[in-house]
Amino acid sequence: MRPSGRKLSEMRAVSIETGISKHAEGSCMIRMGDTHVLCTATIEDRVPPFIKGSGLGWVTAEYGMLPRSTTSRMRRESAAGKQQGRTVEIQRLIGRSLRAGVDRVALGERQITVDCDVIQADGGTRCASITGGWVALRLAVNKLMKAGDVKSDPLISPVAAVSCGIYAGQAVLDLDYPEDSEAGVDGNFIMRGDGQLIEIQMSAEGSTFSRTQMTELLDLADAGVQELVALQLKAAE
Amino acid sequence: MRPSGRKLSEMRAVSIETGISKHAEGSCMIRMGDTHVLCTATIEDRVPPFIKGSGLGWVTAEYGMLPRSTTSRMRRESAAGKQQGRTVEIQRLIGRSLRAGVDRVALGERQITVDCDVIQADGGTRCASITGGWVALRLAVNKLMKAGDVKSDPLISPVAAVSCGIYAGQAVLDLDYPEDSEAGVDGNFIMRGDGQLIEIQMSAEGSTFSRTQMTELLDLADAGVQELVALQLKAAE
Amino acid sequence: MRPSGRKLSEMRAVSIETGISKHAEGSCMIRMGDTHVLCTATIEDRVPPFIKGSGLGWVTAEYGMLPRSTTSRMRRESAAGKQQGRTVEIQRLIGRSLRAGVDRVALGERQITVDCDVIQADGGTRCASITGGWVALRLAVNKLMKAGDVKSDPLISPVAAVSCGIYAGQAVLDLDYPEDSEAGVDGNFIMRGDGQLIEIQMSAEGSTFSRTQMTELLDLADAGVQELVALQLKAAE
């Protein structure tokens, strides 16, 4: 029934390749099917003005799509002179989600910026960015710990994300682009490896959903995130 | 326990005053406690390029805050030369939510723009904007129907929104600003009068939540939205 | 002869409602007929760089129109990414006019920003902004004086403004929108309560005027400002 032939609760093939940037403190390429996102983590000693002198750390994120990561070419945002609303929303979500897995006292007064750049898009880029972004963050933090700049591990638990939606009347896990563009209801579920919820965004474009459907989607997401967390931990070993 | 002395499941006093703009096709001032939002609906014959000639209508929204609607003065976005990420997120949410209650075929090829301008802010401005915005939309659509420009009612069911969160460890309904700035978990629930869910955004800033807590918040929201829908219908009579 | 049935020298009904913002140090809603402007005054301890350390205070203003304050909806300036030329001109005028009534030594090194936001427009918004803006400024200064932060009153005399123009060949006071859009000559007269002139802007779009006509307009304005000053003083009591 699904265009890809996948089962309702089946995720796309996922791979996470680390160490792909010579310069970044942590990096990986995450591939969820044909969605490929390059994630890098940059450590800087400065923090945003609103926490200067507080002793607390900060984790933030930026998101971009290469112009031809999509089926038809998108306008380059730097040429347009501004980031689209969608871009701004996604990068705020990535940053907020990653921070929910960080002990900012243990991190100390420094900032880690996670850049998520979509090399190829086929649906679910924000979830792939969060999942891959956490791996880049993990690797950068490992470097800080190895150097003794950070004493106790500031990462509480892995953070991963997956999308679920109602496609052709049925709850499905990990929508690809053909499903996403048809689905009436679409949700992003960000969770921690310890089962805690970080963020839920369920949205119906020109449609609605019932509480029962919501529960179905949440169950699918729960299982999907557990699979992703296992892959994250293996990749960052 | 709540700073305002309200019970856990008690909303702030809500009033909706209609007909406050001489020019707009529909308008109201919604007051949820000290949060006051002016909502106007404008009907235009043109639609966005991507639906031109489709016969479908469009509903969109814009959101703004007056510079001194807040405790300390905010910079005027027009002077800054761009809308903040938060503004963009909120106005996309309002538009998407209102569209979920609209039969776009019945509306016909025209656009209704709902402007939500925050006159005074004390938490929950996006929920007040959706709830008040629907009333302005209702009044504008009434005008179209009275004029015979629209035959069957394009509004399927009222759309209303309320926030809930975990404050001091307890699930509470309709957070005001003192609660909102302390709450670890914060959610916005947008529903229709017929009980269907439109959008759920639950987010933990530097925290997490369990599935049980999620259910508690959803129950609170459900009851809150029913109260709001009654007020909307009465205001738009 | 006037569309509203007013006499040549008759102003619209004016009301000034104070204390309408919970957060601002001074605030009012001024209504001149169907023109409604919300004015707030914000006190800040910082001053612009060019007077830092001089001991002098500063008063500045910003002006905006809600998108549907007008007959047909205007584009939101924050969405357009810049303020229109007209907006910039008006807010510079408001600031300059209010400063002409301020003893900047007595004010001390602090800044008061007066925000004038047009809720509903029917001609004469800049004059209403100046007149209402002064009331907000007066209330904010009263707060400073009550707190002992300012010793002697920095407000020399009330500042008020009124428009006059040549409509259908005759000099009329306080043009509303139907008159304004027809008038060949249009002037804004900003004066102090002590009779001194602060700013005169007379302008003919596609027309001209004689010195005799100029004198007529000035006489009308003089009388109009005296009425407004009485209302300002009563409102700020």
Add this chain to the structure above:
Amino acid sequence: MRPSGRKLSEMRAVSIETGISKHAEGSCMIRMGDTHVLCTATIEDRVPPFIKGSGLGWVTAEYGMLPRSTTSRMRRESAAGKQQGRTVEIQRLIGRSLRAGVDRVALGERQITVDCDVIQADGGTRCASITGGWVALRLAVNKLMKAGDVKSDPLISPVAAVSCGIYAGQAVLDLDYPEDSEAGVDGNFIMRGDGQLIEIQMSAEGSTFSRTQMTELLDLADAGVQELVALQLKAAE
């Protein structure tokens, strides 16, 4: 008493050199003392959207200052990414003033853009721009008439401008920069050669003025404009 040694009613030496641009349809360099403005007029067949198809013509203006036209270097507006409020005000004034001398029916559906670029500034640049701009406009219109593109002369009467102000307590004509930066009251008077008034802008920065002073300034301006009109007519012969 004046820094330049001029009498109270004495203008600076004025020269208008025409034909200084190889490309423009009309051009001149106007020099009022050390204020030098290059004015060019460009004829285009297109008109702004709001008068398309009306048969009416349009005259508009743009204004700029070279970065080192001033005592200390100003930031280049193109590098800053926007025009300052002052620039926008001035170019709107120039366009409005020139249009008051134009019969837009006789001009026919075409646009003339007058560019005024300040090569060297020493006070009074907006007045010099209007006076010189009219000469460039006159020359461009002459070209249209010679070519038979325009039948009857669309220029009703010359448009010229001069500044006056209260300097050291006395009304003086044509303020230069040292006077302008000290004057409490400062006015720009735009008139036609036939004695009609087009625009009056009198403004007191941190000061006020009486009606008697206003009359004195207007008398000075009247005489000054007559001198300028004679020079304009001679230059455009």
Add this chain to the structure above:
Amino acid sequence: MRPSGRKLSEMRAVSIETGISKHAEGSCMIRMGDTHVLCTATIEDRVPPFIKGSGLGWVTAEYGMLPRSTTSRMRRESAAGKQQGRTVEIQRLIGRSLRAGVDRVALGERQITVDCDVIQADGGTRCASITGGWVALRLAVNKLMKAGDVKSDPLISPVAAVSCGIYAGQAVLDLDYPEDSEAGVDGNFIMRGDGQLIEIQMSAEGSTFSRTQMTELLDLADAGVQELVALQLKAAE
């Protein structure tokens, strides 16, 4: 003598991997040592306004760097709201260079946009972009020819580019970042496979060079380009 141990006339290891984008009409990843650039070619039926209806085709390019492609993180240009001067220069160069190898009549009225995104930077990104960009262009044109949309081959000869410079007093081929940041003289040489020159940019930052040195650099470049052309042809087979 060179930091990398290379001989004076030795290029870095170069690889060109094609077919790496699912969506683009042509694509490759070019690696010149640690400089990695992703190049995609997009075919569109529209052309820029200035050649509409001429029957001629157009080739243009855009260039970007991922924020952490560099040693320390660069600010994202979309977040900054504009492209840097360096970016604009480079993308104009890439487009101009590629067009010099194209028969625009044979291409027909269509546009090919070549996007060059630097994934990792270690000097010479503009040269790698041109060399890889031509391969992406070649593959896209092959697709047009296979589909019969283009009859005769519009690509006249391969276009490739290499940098040379004076490093530690000696002429060297293909500077990497450590060399580039020290070199007093630095040149980019863009040539065709048939030996014709397309563009030469030689520049001395805080230094100069003699005509003899210029000849040495040109000889090195000539040999380097021949090596690159062989690799391009093999990759695009």
Add this chain to the structure above:
Amino acid sequence: MRPSGRKLSEMRAVSIETGISKHAEGSCMIRMGDTHVLCTATIEDRVPPFIKGSGLGWVTAEYGMLPRSTTSRMRRESAAGKQQGRTVEIQRLIGRSLRAGVDRVALGERQITVDCDVIQADGGTRCASITGGWVALRLAVNKLMKAGDVKSDPLISPVAAVSCGIYAGQAVLDLDYPEDSEAGVDGNFIMRGDGQLIEIQMSAEGSTFSRTQMTELLDLADAGVQELVALQLKAAE
């Protein structure tokens, strides 16, 4: 054969008029035929952040064209809200070229900004800007030396620039606009008075060139620059 009737190796008539700005520390108007550029040099005590405290000086440049310096009117860059790519390229080139003739230690920690504003354009504006810009720089430095602010002359040798190209199959010196718009190959040669090369930019738009042609152009440029240097030295005496 040339539209102007000039010989292949003949430059246009060149004049350099100094002292034309009352305010700038150094200034000239350079005229190369109908190309007229106003150059001013401004001395400031501050330097860019990246050399603060280094004791080194800085020379930078900005470039602009008046809207009607060209055959048809160009849009004003300040109104468009950004500088075009071409503008950015040219001003970076001017600054880089002038710095190649400056001993930045001898200059001391100060900045000189050279503004080049094109009053009238007929081809070759970047070369005229560099040649005239050096004269303005020379005069400003003379002022510093006369005042004793700089001890030894920081200007090593004059810097001048000329264009050459292949027009109608022949190498010609100093292209004017009619030649430039036809020439397939076009180069800018920036050299010092002592014969050293600073920058070479040779570019073929939709064409190519051979090494022999390149040598011809360079020979022409060499002779042209020597003529210009003689004029520079005479003008700055």
